[in-house]
Amino acid sequence: MGDRTLTSSRAKRIRVAGVCTLLLTLAACTGSFFYNRLDTLAGWYLGSLVSLTDGQRIQLQHWLSQTLAWHRQSELNRYSRFLRDLSDQVMQPGTPVRYEETQKRFQGFWDDLIEKATPDATTLLLSLSPEQVDELVRNMEEKARERSDDEGKPENWHREQAKSLTRFVKRWAGSVTDEQKALITAAAAQVEPTRDEWLASQQAWQRSLREALQKPADDRAGAVQRLLEKPDNQWTQEYHDKSQRNRQRYLELVTSLDATFTDRQRQHLRAELLKLAQQLDTIARGKT
Numbered sequence: 001m002g003d004r005t006l007t008s009s010r011a012k013r014i015r016v017a018g019v020c021t022l023l024l025t026l027a028a029c030t031g032s033f034f035y036n037r038l039d040t041l042a043g044w045y046l047g048s049l050v051s052l053t054d055g056q057r058i059q060l061q062h063w064l065s066q067t068l069a070w071h072r073q074s075e076l077n078r079y080s081r082f083l084r085d086l087s088d089q090v091m092q093p094g095t096p097v098r099y100e101e102t103q104k105r106f107q108g109f110w111d112d113l114i115e116k117a118t119p120d121a122t123t124l125l126l127s128l129s130p131e132q133v134d135e136l137v138r139n140m141e142e143k144a145r146e147r148s149d150d151e152g153k154p155e156n157w158h159r160e161q162a163k164s165l166t167r168f169v170k171r172w173a174g175s176v177t178d179e180q181k182a183l184i185t186a187a188a189a190q191v192e193p194t195r196d197e198w199l200a201s202q203q204a205w206q207r208s209l210r211e212a213l214q215k216p217a218d219d220r221a222g223a224v225q226r227l228l229e230k231p232d233n234q235w236t237q238e239y240h241d242k243s244q245r246n247r248q249r250y251l252e253l254v255t256s257l258d259a260t261f262t263d264r265q266r267q268h269l270r271a272e273l274l275k276l277a278q279q280l281d282t283i284a285r286g287k288t
Contacts, residue, residue: 040064049143050136056127063120070116076284079109083277087270093259096251114229122225125213133213137206144202148195162188169257174268179260187253191246197239205234 042064043057052060082105089098128136162185169184170176176184205227212223227234235243261269 049139050128050132052132056124059124059127063117063124067117067120071113072284072286075109075112076280080277080280080284082106082109083273083280087273087277090261090269090273091266093261094255096255099251099254118225118228121228122221125209125224126220128213130214133210137210140206141203144199144206148199157193158189158191161191165253172269172272173261173265175265177260177262180257183253183256183260187249187256190249192242194239194242194246197236197242201235201239204236205231208234 043061046060047057086102089102165184165188166176166181169180209224209227212227213220215223232240
């Protein structure tokens with residue numbers, strides 16, 4: 001969606017409040033064809049960052065396959081129940097408190113995934129040679145720069161944010177009223193671009209990873225695991241401050257939009273949430 005405020009979940013930490021965050025994350029994984037191949041797709045991506053030995057590739061595939069099996073068995077039904085709960089809630093206007101509760105519940109899902117994946121990821125990283133570490137960090141830096149360059153011209157940024165948000169609301173609510181378009185345009189104009197701050201934070205994390213992998217053996221595992229568990233600790237203060245301000249702006253936008261939803265829009269949103277929940281149930285049962 002453009003700015004890292006909307007898409008960086010490094011994946012990893014949540015900026016957009018409540019419903020928007022949940023749907024952005026889960027919508028990418030709804031198709032069983034792609035979900036069933038996430039371990040392979042992830043393996044291809046990681047393989048593009050560093051050249052692995054045969055033994056490391058086997059280790060990586062085992063880790064990803066085991067994590068995907070755990071996720072199907074343990075997590076998808078939790079997501080489905082959450083979506084069904086949400087489908088009831090969206091029939092009435094929400095409150096900032098409820099959005100924060102939704103946010104925390106979703107953050108719990110993400111934290112569980114990080115907790116599950118971190119030990120094996122740490123083990124794999126610790127097996128890299130110094131040459132592999134250099135290659136990994138170099139490729140990560142290059143991909144981060146490419147993502148940053150994809151932002152486009154700064155003068156067009158706010159307009160693109162408004163378009164992207166409008167498309168998102170239309171996708172899930174079925175339509176967008178003139179009043180809602182005006183709310184989105186006004187909110188997007190206030191959001192602060194974070195491209196430079198995001199890139200600086202990525203570079204800080206990458207430097208810390210290199211340093212962690214160069215530590216003495218007794219200190220290396222703990223340092224790497226902390227970086228994987230808490231990447232936000234490497235954010236620059238500027239990125240942290242901008243992200244917090246933007247998060248508040250998006251929360252205010254969600255609250256304003258929610259108050260303007262028509263009955264028809266709420267019915268459409270509820271139907272989309274239930275459809276997504278059913279898709280997750282189907283994947284959890286191992287059906288294509």
